[in-house]
Amino acid sequence: MRKPLLTAALLATAAWTIPVRAQQIDLSDKIRLNGYSNFEFEYMPSKAGRGDGNASFDAQEFDLVFNIIPTDRLRVNADMRWEHGVATEDSRGNAAISHAFAEYTVRDALRLRAGKILLPFGIYNEIHTAKPAIFLYKEPFAVYKTEKLGGVRRFQPRSGAGLEALGSGGLGGVDADYTVLVVNGETTGKKDPFEEDDNRAKSLTARFRVHPASWVMLGTSYYHDQLTEFDATGKDTGRRTRQSSYVQSLELSPGPVLVQGEWARGNVTPSSAPGTDMEGWYAVASVMLLDRYRPYVELQHFDPSRKLANDEVRIVSPGVNLRMDGGLYLKFQVDKYHSLPANTRFKGVDYTELTAAVAVAF
Amino acid sequence: MRSRLLVLLAAAAVSLGRPAAAQSSRFVVVVNAANPTQTLPTKEVSRIFRKDVTRWSDGSAIQPVELPSDAPARAEFTQRVHGKPVQAMVAFWQQQIFSGRAVPPLERKNDAEVVEYVRSHPGAIGYVTAGTSLPADVKTVAVQ
Numbered sequence: 248m249r250k251p252l253l254t255a256a257l258l259a260t261a262a263w264t265i266p267v268r269a270q271q272i273d274l275s276d277k278i279r280l281n282g283y284s285n286f287e288f289e290y291m292p293s294k295a296g297r298g299d300g301n302a303s304f305d306a307q308e309f310d311l312v313f314n315i316i317p318t319d320r321l322r323v324n325a326d327m328r329w330e331h332g333v334a335t336e337d338s339r340g341n342a343a344i345s346h347a348f349a350e351y352t353v354r355d356a357l358r359l360r361a362g363k364i365l366l367p368f369g370i371y372n373e374i375h376t377a378k379p380a381i382f383l384y385k386e387p388f389a390v391y392k393t394e395k396l397g398g399v400r401r402f403q404p405r406s407g408a409g410l411e412a413l414g415s416g417g418l419g420g421v422d423a424d425y426t427v428l429v430v431n432g433e434t435t436g437k438k439d440p441f442e443e444d445d446n447r448a449k450s451l452t453a454r455f456r457v458h459p460a461s462w463v464m465l466g467t468s469y470y471h472d473q474l475t476e477f478d479a480t481g482k483d484t485g486r487r488t489r490q491s492s493y494v495q496s497l498e499l500s501p502g503p504v505l506v507q508g509e510w511a512r513g514n515v516t517p518s519s520a521p522g523t524d525m526e527g528w529y530a531v532a533s534v535m536l537l538d539r540y541r542p543y544v545e546l547q548h549f550d551p552s553r554k555l556a557n558d559e560v561r562i563v564s565p566g567v568n569l570r571m572d573g574g575l576y577l578k579f580q581v582d583k584y585h586s587l588p589a590n591t592r593f594k595g596v597d598y599t600e601l602t603a604a605v606a607v608a609f
Numbered sequence: 610m611r612s613r614l615l616v617l618l619a620a621a622a623v624s625l626g627r628p629a630a631a632q633s634s635r636f637v638v639v640v641n642a643a644n645p646t647q648t649l650p651t652k653e654v655s656r657i658f659r660k661d662v663t664r665w666s667d668g669s670a671i672q673p674v675e676l677p678s679d680a681p682a683r684a685e686f687t688q689r690v691h692g693k694p695v696q697a698m699v700a701f702w703q704q705q706i707f708s709g710r711a712v713p714p715l716e717r718k719n720d721a722e723v724v725e726y727v728r729s730h731p732g733a734i735g736y737v738t739a740g741t742s743l744p745a746d747v748k749t750v751a752v753q
Contacts, residue, residue, distance in 0.1 A: 275715055276672070276715055279706075279712050281706050281707070283707065310707075312706060312707060312709075314706075314712045316712070319663075319670035320670075322712075324709045326707070326709065346709050348709070352663065354664070355661065355662055355663055355664065364709075365708060365709065373704075373708035373709070373710070374704050374707050374708045376707075377703065377704070377707030377708070379703060379707075380700065380703040380704045380707050382700075415661045416661075422656070422661065424661075461655070461691060461692040461693065462692065462693075500693070500697065503694075535694075535696070535697075538694065538696055570696065574703075608703050608707075
């Protein structure tokens with residue numbers, strides 16, 4: 248009795264599996280998996296300066312990007328990130344959902360999103376973690392990571408939880424795109440801004456770009472938020488610090504040449520103290536040689552407070568990006584820092600840092 | 610002398626960046642035979658393959674499909690339609706994917722697979738090497 252049952256079970260299994268193998272389902276237009284990794288090296292040969300004198304390696308990040316496309320109008324996107332060789336057992340590194348949202352396309356000129364979304368501010372904020380998509384060693388700090396250059400705050404947070412409307416189309420024969428994002432904004436207390444706001448004022452980010460030709464992009468972005476001011480006991484005082492920033496962007500890519508420049512201004516004003524006006528800009532010129540080598544030079548300038556004298560930082564960075572195979576990139580860059588004495592981070596100490604990276608996109 | 614040099618440089622930059630009309634090419638653009646489209650402007654083809662335009666005029670979804678990045682027909686298509694080399698478009702799509710803005714068109718391994726995809730998807734549009742044999746339910750579209 249046992250043998251016939253086993254045979255029947257085997258036959259049933261075979262009958263079940265054979266047609267499935269013969270009729271493979273192609274899910275490539277419903278599910279996409281991409282990702283990237285980045286490995287870095289930094290070394291400051293001199294003894295003085297804020298660079299890495301220990302010549303450290305950094306298992307900087309590994310990311311997986313999922314796109315699930317249930318219908319031709321609906322897309323769900325998520326980016327999961329592991330940074331600095333994350334090991335929760337030892338409280339090392341960082342794991343994060345970089346962004347995760349659902350997007351519904353009403354028409355090409357109107358797509359709606361809800362979820363955790365990267366702020367559409369300038370050229371680089373939305374791709375700041377995706378190092379293979381940035382030919383520079385890192386995104387320009389003078390606009391995107393100002394706290395590394397002595398700034399009181401960044402011009403904008405990286406991401407927020409909220410709603411976004413975006414779209415693209417022709418405007419008088421010129422390609423254009425826009426996005427408007429409303430999110431909780433930054434919280435200054437203990438609340439998780441991706442779960443709960445600590446005040447009623449929502450932050451607003453907007454960006455508008457035009458492409459007068461396939462090799463020209465002009466853009467402008469704006470960010471505004473109100474930050475809660477707490478008293479010593481952690482109670483909301485009802486007063487707010489106002490923050491506003493904008494950045495103007497230009498990208499020219501005729502043939503193998505790529506020129507980028509952005510200029511940002513920002514203001515952080517507490518309710519009962521003078522505000523801080525920040526200014527940062529960068530310019531990059533590069534050329535693609537033999538479809539593989541991209542030498543470049545980057546110039547950055549950041550002024551943490553326009554009212555304060557002698558606090559500016561300037562960084563000159565020659566470098567080269569090598570596309571080795573498919574999505575494998577090698578980067579070499581030299582950062583020459585020059586600061587003035589009143590800069591709170593560098594205090595006028597000049598130094599040079601050598602950097603290198605292995606970035607892979609898939 | 611200096612202004613002449615500037616004008617020359619600007620003209621060179623414009624000519625380097627401008628897409629050429631996609632005719633007399635080593636590729637042809639193909640759609641499903643059920644699609645009423647006969648011709649498409651080069652700029653519109655570029656928008657479709659950049660996914661700035663995602664709907665046909667009847668409201669149905671456009672399903673663009675590409676050849677692999679090392680295919681000669683893709684190199685010519687990308688240069689003529691987008692006015693850029695393939696690697697520039699690869700970089701463009703990396704930025705789109707990793708920022709969460711969009712996913713690139715599907716890729717198929719060769720001309721035959723592109724043709725098969727277009728044949729089996731009424732909303733599809735692709736390009737194949739000129740001279741590729743096309744079945745009755747796939748047709749070419751003139752790109753102007």
